[in-house]
Amino acid sequence: MGVLITPSMIGQVVISGLLAGSLYAMVALGLGLIFGVMRVLNVAHGPLLMMGAYTTFWLFQWIGLNPYLSLLVSMPLLFLVGVALQRFLVRRVVDAPELSSLLLTFGVSIALVNLAQLAFTSDLRSVEYLTGSFVVGPFALSKPRLATCAFAIAITVGAFVFLRSTRLGKAIRAVSQSREVAQVCGIDVQRIHLITFGLGSALAAAGGSLVAVMVAIQPEMGQVYTFKSFLVIVLGGAGNYPGALLGGLLLGLVEQMASLFLTSQVNEAVAYVLLVVVLLIRPTGLLKGRV
Amino acid sequence: MAPILEIRSVVKRFGGVAAVNGVSLALEPGRIYGLIGPNGSGKTTLFNCITGVDQADEGEILFKGRRIDGLKPHQIFHLGMGRTFQVIRVFPELTALENLLVVTTAGYAEAERRARELLALVKLERLAGEFAGNLSYGQQKLVEFIRVLMTDPEMILLDEPAAGVNRTLLNELLDAVRRLRDQGKTVLLVEHDMKVVMGLCETVFVLDHGEKLAEGAPGVIQADERVIEAYFGR
Amino acid sequence: MKRWFPVALGVLAVGLALYPLQATGYGIRVMLQLFMWIALAQSWNLISGLTGYVSFGHVVFFGTGAYASSILIVTLGWAWPLACLGGGVVAAGLALVIGWPCLRLKGPYFAIATLGLNEVLRVVVSYYEGLTGGGNGLSLPTLHASVEIYYAMGIVAAAVTAVTYVIVTSRFGLRLMTIREDEVAAEAMGIDTLRYKLYAFLLSAAAPGIVGGLSARDQGYIEPLSVFPLIMTITMIVMALFGGKGTIWGPVLGAAVLFAFQEVVWARFIYLHQLLFGAIIVGVVLLMPRGILGVLQQKYNLPRTI
Numbered sequence: 001m002g003v004l005i006t007p008s009m010i011g012q013v014v015i016s017g018l019l020a021g022s023l024y025a026m027v028a029l030g031l032g033l034i035f036g037v038m039r040v041l042n043v044a045h046g047p048l049l050m051m052g053a054y055t056t057f058w059l060f061q062w063i064g065l066n067p068y069l070s071l072l073v074s075m076p077l078l079f080l081v082g083v084a085l086q087r088f089l090v091r092r093v094v095d096a097p098e099l100s101s102l103l104l105t106f107g108v109s110i111a112l113v114n115l116a117q118l119a120f121t122s123d124l125r126s127v128e129y130l131t132g133s134f135v136v137g138p139f140a141l142s143k144p145r146l147a148t149c150a151f152a153i154a155i156t157v158g159a160f161v162f163l164r165s166t167r168l169g170k171a172i173r174a175v176s177q178s179r180e181v182a183q184v185c186g187i188d189v190q191r192i193h194l195i196t197f198g199l200g201s202a203l204a205a206a207g208g209s210l211v212a213v214m215v216a217i218q219p220e221m222g223q224v225y226t227f228k229s230f231l232v233i234v235l236g237g238a239g240n241y242p243g244a245l246l247g248g249l250l251l252g253l254v255e256q257m258a259s260l261f262l263t264s265q266v267n268e269a270v271a272y273v274l275l276v277v278v279l280l281i282r283p284t285g286l287l288k289g290r291v
Numbered sequence: 292m293a294p295i296l297e298i299r300s301v302v303k304r305f306g307g308v309a310a311v312n313g314v315s316l317a318l319e320p321g322r323i324y325g326l327i328g329p330n331g332s333g334k335t336t337l338f339n340c341i342t343g344v345d346q347a348d349e350g351e352i353l354f355k356g357r358r359i360d361g362l363k364p365h366q367i368f369h370l371g372m373g374r375t376f377q378v379i380r381v382f383p384e385l386t387a388l389e390n391l392l393v394v395t396t397a398g399y400a401e402a403e404r405r406a407r408e409l410l411a412l413v414k415l416e417r418l419a420g421e422f423a424g425n426l427s428y429g430q431q432k433l434v435e436f437i438r439v440l441m442t443d444p445e446m447i448l449l450d451e452p453a454a455g456v457n458r459t460l461l462n463e464l465l466d467a468v469r470r471l472r473d474q475g476k477t478v479l480l481v482e483h484d485m486k487v488v489m490g491l492c493e494t495v496f497v498l499d500h501g502e503k504l505a506e507g508a509p510g511v512i513q514a515d516e517r518v519i520e521a522y523f524g525r
Numbered sequence: 526m527k528r529w530f531p532v533a534l535g536v537l538a539v540g541l542a543l544y545p546l547q548a549t550g551y552g553i554r555v556m557l558q559l560f561m562w563i564a565l566a567q568s569w570n571l572i573s574g575l576t577g578y579v580s581f582g583h584v585v586f587f588g589t590g591a592y593a594s595s596i597l598i599v600t601l602g603w604a605w606p607l608a609c610l611g612g613g614v615v616a617a618g619l620a621l622v623i624g625w626p627c628l629r630l631k632g633p634y635f636a637i638a639t640l641g642l643n644e645v646l647r648v649v650v651s652y653y654e655g656l657t658g659g660g661n662g663l664s665l666p667t668l669h670a671s672v673e674i675y676y677a678m679g680i681v682a683a684a685v686t687a688v689t690y691v692i693v694t695s696r697f698g699l700r701l702m703t704i705r706e707d708e709v710a711a712e713a714m715g716i717d718t719l720r721y722k723l724y725a726f727l728l729s730a731a732a733p734g735i736v737g738g739l740s741a742r743d744q745g746y747i748e749p750l751s752v753f754p755l756i757m758t759i760t761m762i763v764m765a766l767f768g769g770k771g772t773i774w775g776p777v778l779g780a781a782v783l784f785a786f787q788e789v790v791w792a793r794f795i796y797l798h799q800l801l802f803g804a805i806i807v808g809v810v811l812l813m814p815r816g817i818l819g820v821l822q823q824k825y826n827l828p829r830t831i
Contacts, residue, residue, distance in 0.1 A: 041633040043581075043640070092811055099577050099705075100810050102636050103766065106581065107806030110759055114800035223755075227641040234634065269645045275638060279626050342713060368715035380710035382703050393699045394714045402696075438714065 005260065008138035013256045019145040021252020022152040023207060025245045027225055028232035029159060030203030036176040036239040037196040038094050043105040044085070045229055046222025047112035048201045052078055052208025053217045054120060060127050060212075067129050067213050068151060074209045075202040082201025083194050090197065091190070109226070116219035125217040148210040155206050156245065159199075163241065172196055176239060231275045293356060295320040295446055295477050296341070301350035301360075303336050310336040312501035313350070320445070323472050324479045325492035325509075329522055333501040334481045335377065338450055342374050343367045354446070373439035374448040377481075379431045383424025387415060387434050390423050394441040402441075409437040413463070429460045436464065440471075447471065449480040453487045465491055489513065497521070541679060545672045553675050554743075559784050560678035561740060564732045565757070566764035566776035567685040572729035573762075574770030575698065576722055577705030578632050582639035583761055585646050586616040586730040587737035588752035594738030595663050595747055596656055605670070606677065609738030616734025617727045624726040628719055643758075647749045662748030665741065674743045678736065685732045689773050692728075693829060701725050705771075756799060760787070763802045766809045769816030773830060778818060 031045045042048075055074040059065040065073075085108065093100040130147060133140040163169035174182040175192045183189055207225065215221065232251055236243025251271065258270040296318040303311040311333040318324055326334050339345040341352055343364040352360040359367050382390050391406035392399075410416045413433045418426060423434055432452075439447055449468070453461055468478055468491060482488050488495060489509040497505040497512060499521040505512055512518055545553055565587065573579045594612030597603040603611065627638045650657045657663060692698040703711040704718050712718050741747045760783070768779025783805075790798045813820050821827060 041637060043637070089807065089811070096814070097577065098631075098633050099579055100814060102579055102633055103762070104807055104810045106762075107803045107810065110803030111800055111807065112803075114796045114803060117796040118800065223640075224644070227637065227644075230634075230637040230640075269648045272641045272645045275641065276623075276626050279630060279634075279638070344709065344713070363717075364709075364712040365715045365717045368713060374713055376710065376713075380707050380713075382706040382710065384706055385699060385702065389699050392696060393703055393711075393716065396715075399696065442715065 009260065012139050013260060014253065015139055015141065016145070017253035017256035018249055019142075019149040019252070020256065021249035022149045022156070023210060023248075024228055024232055024251050025248025026152040026156045026159075027204055027207035028229040028236075028244045028248050029156060029241060030200040030207075031226075031229040032233050032236075032238070032241060032244045033172070033176075033196050033203075034200040035233065036241070037172060038090070038101075038193055039098065040090060040094060040101040040105065041098075041230070042090075042197075042200065043102065043226060044109035044112060045200070045204050046224070046226035047109045047116070048078055048082065048204040048222070049208040049211075049225050050116060050217075050219060050222035051081070051112065052205030053212040053221065054116065054125075054208075055205070056209040056212040057125050057127055057217050060129070067127050067209060068147065071151065071155075071206055071209050074205040078205030079198040079202040082198040085201070086194050086197035091193065094193065109222075113219050113222070120219065122218055122220075126215075127212045127217075129213050144213045148214065151206070151210055155203070159203065160241070168195065172199075228271055231271055231278075234275060234278060292319055294318055294353075295355060296479070297351075297353040298337070298341070299351045299353070301337070301340055301347045301352060303333075303340055303345060303347050305336075309501050311340065311347070314498065314501070314503050315350075316496055316503065316506075318446075318477055318479060320477050321472060321475050322477060322493045323468060323491055324477070325488040325495040326479060326481045326498065327483075327485075327488055327495060327512075328498035328504070331500075332498040332521075334498055335450065336501075337498070338374070338448060338481055342372065342448060368442075368444075371445040372448065373442070373444040373446075375435050375439055375450055375452065377450040377454065379428070379435055381423040381426075381431050381434050381438070383422065385423055386420050387423050387426065387430075388419040390434055391438055391441050394438055405441060409440055413437055413467075428455055429457065432456060432460070433464075436467070444476070446477045446479070449478065449482075451481055451483060453482055453484040461487070538683075542676075545675055550671060553671050555788070557671065557675045557678050557743065559780065560675070560682040561736050562760070562764060562780040562784050563682040563777050564678070564685050564736045565761045566768070566780045567682070567689055568729045568732040569761045570765045570770055570772075570776045571685075571689060571692070572722075572725045574765060574772075574775075575692070575701040575705065576725050578628065578722060578726075579636040580639045580726075580729070580758075581636050581762075582642040582758060583729070583733065584753060584755070584757040585639075585642045586619065586733035587740075587757060588643075588646060588650075588749075589619050590616045590734030590737030591741035591747050591752040592650060592657055592663070592737075593734070595665055595741045598665055598742070599663065600656070605668070605738075605742045609677070609735050609742065612738030613731040613735035616730045616737070620726045620730035621723065624723050628722040628726060643753050643755065647753050650749050650753075658748075660749065662746055662751075664746050667745060668742070671743060674739050677739050681732055681735055681739070686773065686777060688728065690830065693773055697721075697724075702771075756802075759799065759802055759806075763805055763809075766806060766816055769818030769820075769822070772816070772818040772822065775816050775818040779816065 027049060031042060034040055034042045052074040055077060056067045056070040059070045059073060060067055089104060089108065090101065093104050130144045133142045163173055171182065171187045171192055174185065174187060175189055179189055228251060232244055232247035235250055236247030254274055255270055262270065294317040298314060298316040300313050300315050301311055302309060302313055314337060328334050336345065340347045343359070343362050347360050351358055354370060354372060359370065387410065388406055391409065392402050395402045407416060407419065410419055415430060415433060418430065423431060426434065452464055456464065465487065471478060492509060495507065495509050495512045496503060497518050504521055505515050505518050544556065569580065569583050590612030593615035594608040597608040597611050598605055623642060627635050630638065651659050700716050700721055703716060704721060708718055737752060741752065764779035764783050765776045766779070767783060768777065769775025787798065809816065815823065
């Protein structure tokens with residue numbers, strides 16, 4: 001410590017926090033949707049993000065595709081992967097004890113990570129596309145972070161509009177509140193499950209494509225996002241989709257603020273400590289939710 | 292006589308909706324009470340608040356003069372209040388006997404004696420070693436019922452005891468409940484079957500939209516216009 | 526079943542006790558590791574198989590025990606048997622600290638909470654460099670004690686199995702199982718589920734702690750990556766699942782079978798190996814969620830003491 005903390009440093013931290021938080025929010029929404037609709041905690045969420053990142057990387061590598069355009073590929077692609085996972089694997093354990101779906105998605109996550117290891121090796125990859133920062137007054141806004149935030153916000157807003165206004169989105173919310181009632185109302189719950197898993201995977205993929213520009217890509221990169229997405233769900237309240245947004249922003253802010261005082265090594269543990277603290281105080285999350 | 296259970300202006304909200312909206316009840320010991328109301332009236336929520344499964348947002352709940360709102364279910368159980376569930380919750384991979392044994396903290400020999408005694412009471416002794424999950428619906432219902440009695444609680448809450456039960460078994464259950472009352476225990480049951488409620492309960496509480504609509508003897512309640520309206524339409 | 530089983534067990538025990546007298550160093554090492562995996566799989570079974578609260582970070586107790594006992598040896602000069610027991614105690618202490626807040630959560634939440642635990646411990650170990658040697662690892666004074674450690678591991682494996690037997694046949698064990706069967710009903714029936722979960726968690730952490738210490742002593746050197754690897758948790762889980770979680774001998778069976786598998790495949794094809802483990806987990810969950818012994822138990826109506 002012993003560092004003088006100026007208002008502009010705090011401002012910088014807040015901005016960085018919100019930029020990072022928007023990504024967490026989007027990715028967490030994906031996990032939250034799957035959990036809300038099917039009560040399945042998808043441990044493979046991180047690996048799906050990783051697959052999105054690799055998609056962007058290889059497209060950039062082979063045909064020089066703009067990473068942000070690759071969203072148009074990675075999202076639909078992983079949507080289909082998600083649907084396949086649900087159709088062939090997850091569907092069979094949705095009604096089993098929650099233990100089963102946990103173990104199943106855990107197994108899937110191991111398989112996906114090691115498939116990536118076999119296919120791509122554990123060499124670190126990166127997408128050199130956007131570097132540098134805009135300097136606005138005393139603040140430095142990292143360009144890739146800004147772009148990520150912009151797309152994350154756009155996609156998240158799109159997701160919410162979808163959930164609020166379209167018939168499919170409302171059906172998803174209905175199933176997430178009560179499967180029996182939704183069925184009685186004529187909603188094809190199986191179809192909703194397929195679509196939701198696909199959507200959740202697509203959101204993870206979007207996260208992967210966006211971070212591909214900023215971080216090192218390797219098969220195990222996703223695990224930390226699984227955990228942080230989960231943390232965001234706990235912060236925001238399970239089943240509370242707007243809560244996921246707030247939770248994401250909060251996580252981003254807390255992490256950046258912690259980086260003011262702590263070395264980067266210990267930073268990783270910050271998310272964890274936050275989780276334990278929140279669980280001790282309010283196990284149902286900071287906002288209302290169904291644990 | 293001091294009431295054994297007092298519910299004072301309890302409010303419980305889910306999201307923006309108040310499932311229970313300022314309900315007050317008082318139960319005297321040694322009587323059978325019924326809690327009825329149309330679907331969504333807040334009966335199960337109130338039950339859950341009493342037994343600690345949910346925490347009331349406002350109000351107080353006193354059992355034997357002591358506040359129990361805020362206590363965890365297992366603590367309330369040990370104070371002398373047991374409950375059964377609307378959807379049967381026996382432990383399927385434990386035998387019928389084991390289902391009963393886990394409940395009490397008494398010594399093993401004592402516990403086993405009491406468990407077999409209760410099983411004999413409902414004529415299930417020969418199924419003591421059978422996995423509860425393999426029993427028929429009616430048998431599971433009985434096991435859940437006697438499981439509550441293992442520690443000889445002073446008050447018993449029954450959540451829809453008549454659901455899915457055939458006439459013979461139902462009569463046995465009702466007789467058992469009357470015998471419990473005769474022993475001085477207090478029973479509160481939530482029930483949809485009006486014949487059961489009217490034939491068994493001494494006092495009936497009616498809930499509607501989370502509020503207490505009426506309270507009184509079965510005959511009085513049956514004739515109450517507001518109750519009829521709540522059930523059959525407005 | 527009842528008569529010849531204890532006899533067979535006794536014969537096996539004698540055989541294993543005499544084994545080092547005519548085995549090669551390599552053979553002893555292999556068996557020593559098998560005992561270790563039995564202890565680990567059994568321990569995971571204690572919390573995850575009995576209570577249904579899946580722990581995805583169980584290797585954290587192994588690593589904690591490894592570091593705690595190694596530090597006791599290096600900085601305080603303790604003899605290794607005592608130090609390893611100390612490792613077990615520290616691991617159990619960690620379980621208490623983590624379990625107290627996290628076991629209040631419903632199952633899936635607890636599982637993910639344990640997932641991140643590994644990362645935190647690895648960070649903690651790197652941070653307290655002075656004590657733990659940080660990223661450079663910690664070296665123990667040279668000692669050739671493979672045979673003694675073989676016996677120690679064997680004793681721990683046997684002990685955990687015995688403890689599992691005692692638990693499964695007691696009311697304590699029944700109560701743990703009610704948590705798995707229906708936690709809401711268990712609470713309503715007066716069972717303080719938090720306390721029971723905590724006991725199970727503590728018990729499930731002790732053996733990995735001891736075994737971690739023993740393994741560290743045998744290797745003579747540890748570093749964060751070697752004692753906190755995710756693959757160890759995965760392996761523990763696969764072994765217990767495959768053999769039959771919630772049973773007594775299931776983890777032993779699973780450990781034996783998959784350890785043999787591991788010896789053959791691992792060295793040559795690491796990622797394929799892990800991939801296969803992931804596939805086995807998926808396969809077991811979908812096709813035989815109760816594991817081999819669980820399936821046999823159901824089919825032939827075997828007692829719970831299998």
